[in-house]
Amino acid sequence: MIDFQGILHKVYSEIGNRQERGKVATYIPELGDIDINKFGIHLVDSAKNEYSEGHSQEKFSIQSISKVLSLTRALSLVGEKLWSRVDVEPSGDPFNHLSLLEQENGIPRNPLINAGAIVVADVLVSELKNAKVEFLDFIRRIANDPSIDYNLAVAKSEKNTGFRNFAAANLLKSYSNLKNNVDEVLDFYFHQCSLEMNCAQLAETFFLFSNRGHCIQDQKFLSVNQVKRINALMLTCGFYDEAGEFAFEVGLPGKSGVGGGIVALLPNKFTVATWSPGLNKKGNSKLGMEALEMLTTETGLSIF
Amino acid sequence: MIDFQGILHKVYSEIGNRQERGKVATYIPELGDIDINKFGIHLVDSAKNEYSEGHSQEKFSIQSISKVLSLTRALSLVGEKLWSRVDVEPSGDPFNHLSLLEQENGIPRNPLINAGAIVVADVLVSELKNAKVEFLDFIRRIANDPSIDYNLAVAKSEKNTGFRNFAAANLLKSYSNLKNNVDEVLDFYFHQCSLEMNCAQLAETFFLFSNRGHCIQDQKFLSVNQVKRINALMLTCGFYDEAGEFAFEVGLPGKSGVGGGIVALLPNKFTVATWSPGLNKKGNSKLGMEALEMLTTETGLSIF
Amino acid sequence: MIDFQGILHKVYSEIGNRQERGKVATYIPELGDIDINKFGIHLVDSAKNEYSEGHSQEKFSIQSISKVLSLTRALSLVGEKLWSRVDVEPSGDPFNHLSLLEQENGIPRNPLINAGAIVVADVLVSELKNAKVEFLDFIRRIANDPSIDYNLAVAKSEKNTGFRNFAAANLLKSYSNLKNNVDEVLDFYFHQCSLEMNCAQLAETFFLFSNRGHCIQDQKFLSVNQVKRINALMLTCGFYDEAGEFAFEVGLPGKSGVGGGIVALLPNKFTVATWSPGLNKKGNSKLGMEALEMLTTETGLSIF
């Protein structure tokens, strides 16, 4: 038996108060105003025991972490045919570059970069009657928590400043890889990214990826095969152009967001979420990365 | 004395009815419907004598040729400080690629590629009270012809399908190299590109570039220095990624448009416009290129 | 208990004789002459039981698979400081492109692309007295098999046609990321790639990566931490620009070579090698990929 609480306490003690905390994202005021001293961690093991340290009950903007959830919903709706519109290869480039999209005729490298997630959003807008409402409902059911919601101020700010996403969506449209109206797709996309959760909710939501597709209430959302595929994508593409570094240092499938959250998991063992709003140069939470590296060292657990 | 009429007649006889005419642009219906058998040529010499052959009185969409005219207006308004927002180097890439824009931090390579022309349009929207009205008035004055007008159906079609231009404008905006609203700038840009002229009007409009900045009515629009600069830009950047080929085969500053028009000039000697709607693989009028190559061979005149 | 022999038999029966076998590499005669109908598979489980089907005792050129072994030797010699000269990120580009190398100032994306493996080779040439002799000895000790050897004819052919590798090595040299003479480093590199093994030897050699750094004779060659890192690299970078696809479809760390070999492993469970010389469009063994996909489906085992 692993003493998860003891290890989380040790991680929190050693890392939670480090001086070097990276820089908070400032491109919208709602993110820029967050207190950089926040640090939370929450772990759910395979027996659904829960362990917490720090500000694990405080909500933050999950941002790009939501891409895994929209992908999950899209896969459950359209299945494998999704892969004709988005590839599964690491991008080898920062998350917002459009160059590759041009070189590869409008097929995004993978669904966890912005362009790929916009294609996924387009699928949801096509397949759902009211994508914003139904996607939120889907998240609440996975998490078993009806209090989870969008932050409308964040969604609005993203819309007002998200010129690169408008560029990506229009470029996709020029390659006929966007079926709906650019504004409608991005409206959904910006809402999706504005979802707020705390570390506990985030770990509970992603529990299904370490539990063969069954959520924390034991409802089945994905096949074992689909879970494996999403985990593989998180491992190879979940951390912008630091995915290799994360696989190398931590060795777990996971996904980070510019709001400072990271979620990671070891199949059949545990799901863990961290939050610290300061980012490293690659755009991933600085203390979050360090905490997860220490966690795998202390537990001796990794997929490798 | 060069027998321009005789040479134009020879060019028209040999080239105007060639079987291989390229392909008409079809991305909007207004261009796709043009009769591929059209061919016109019109030349104005330094003494303002005019020579014509073929469908030289039939109007067509000047499209990218308008970029030289918007640049002319912007230079006359803001002068050299324009060059802090757009460079003067050949792009070495097809006219609509965004990759270079990313590599070079939002500074377009030159004002004759789409991204650069959108920056120029932004300057006009900033500097003029009503850009669409005042720019049209400016063109009419240069050409000494109040009948020149936008084609509103073309402008509207471009707006409905111009996703790459929306992508470029949003990308520029993300680099803070677009001051006005994307929709407003592109509305002006699509109107500008929809300008219609016939070969005679086009040659007369560009007369000022072979006449040291004085238009066909002898009104001064640009300094000698500014004319030299625009001519240099036309020579190095006027033909998408076939600029080198044109300099090499023809040896004149010029500009082509996807509507099948080309205008070219030899300083202090002549200005010539051709129109044939079939395009070669690089997007330049196939017969137009061949006609201009024959023209320089027959006259023995080129800047080199 | 998993019936590995039964599963291997099923894999061999279903896949070993498929009509669509890809294309044999032909850039050197020694590879082009291989019989495309060959197919072998060999698996070693954690208890060192061995299972085989098909041409598993026939030697082939391991080619790029050797990059994992040279990396192993280099890591054991210089440790973590290797990472100042080569990165750990997926390349997102075919294995032989030099573009990224230019963009990133001579630091190869990872040690499993050619440019990265050439840097690793340079380390071995620097650190060993006689790199060719000592590296071969190292491989023989890991594999516990003194019969393993270079194929000198293959090494010579590679040298005579490996212009892209000469280009990469010279480019590295121009960035001062090659310490020794280009010819000397490539001479070692071409020998390394010419190593010949059969499936059984290959699986036994890579046994240490599924056995926490201890080889099949229980001798320790790498720390647990180093093994994790190399496995992470194989998962994210082991299959040229099909790494994501392999992680996605198979879900095991592994490495392929242009000679048609693939080796893959599940930590603490098994190591498996396949050989079929026909390659798919991405340069990986077509039937090998299919066999490993079927193996993980049948066993239900993967890291995800």
Next chain:
Amino acid sequence: MIDFQGILHKVYSEIGNRQERGKVATYIPELGDIDINKFGIHLVDSAKNEYSEGHSQEKFSIQSISKVLSLTRALSLVGEKLWSRVDVEPSGDPFNHLSLLEQENGIPRNPLINAGAIVVADVLVSELKNAKVEFLDFIRRIANDPSIDYNLAVAKSEKNTGFRNFAAANLLKSYSNLKNNVDEVLDFYFHQCSLEMNCAQLAETFFLFSNRGHCIQDQKFLSVNQVKRINALMLTCGFYDEAGEFAFEVGLPGKSGVGGGIVALLPNKFTVATWSPGLNKKGNSKLGMEALEMLTTETGLSIF
């Protein structure tokens, strides 16, 4: 009549002693040791009158300027079929980047970037019995000066440090766009670049490009058509990624070298050579660029 001597004197007085002189190239000792205070200018008009100021009789390494001369020799040997192996478009990238070469399947953008000049060198090695001897003889005949020679120490230094050129040549070889041995082609190339001339010799050598293909002794070396083509190439590609700027500011076909030399010409009017070893950030002689800009302003002469 233009007072060339007066203008040259003015240029020399104003520019020759400027404090800001750029930086001398230091990648080989032979270039790094040059006195940065040197400045020479020499002009030959269409009547073969010669005008000089400053260190116009001091020899320097012409480096990349030699690419125009090797192109001239290759064109006279193989004619238009040269263009199947090298294109005529501006590169839009610094002179030594290999990325474009990969994107464009081994066809260099133009013969004035390194990769293109190496293809031209390969043509000369194929077509001439002893390329080094015969090319030197060719230059001496154009210049009417048997004292012109290679600098063997410079050629040797280039060979020892020219890793990027070795990379380019090997990459060309991998695309089968190099017929001879890499070492043999580069040996010729490094000698060609090591040619030494003073400003007077350089202007006299390039006289043929402003004189319709007839050298200063009135011997014909190129057709009028070939001269036009080479002049077009110099204008669009002669100044690395500053070609547009030079066309824009100066408006003359020309070519610069990393040794600090620049030669430029106005067809049927004059040929001018400048030398000042300090380079600007783009690799072109800083004072040379300024001098030529002033020259065209003072004379009022340019091709535009």
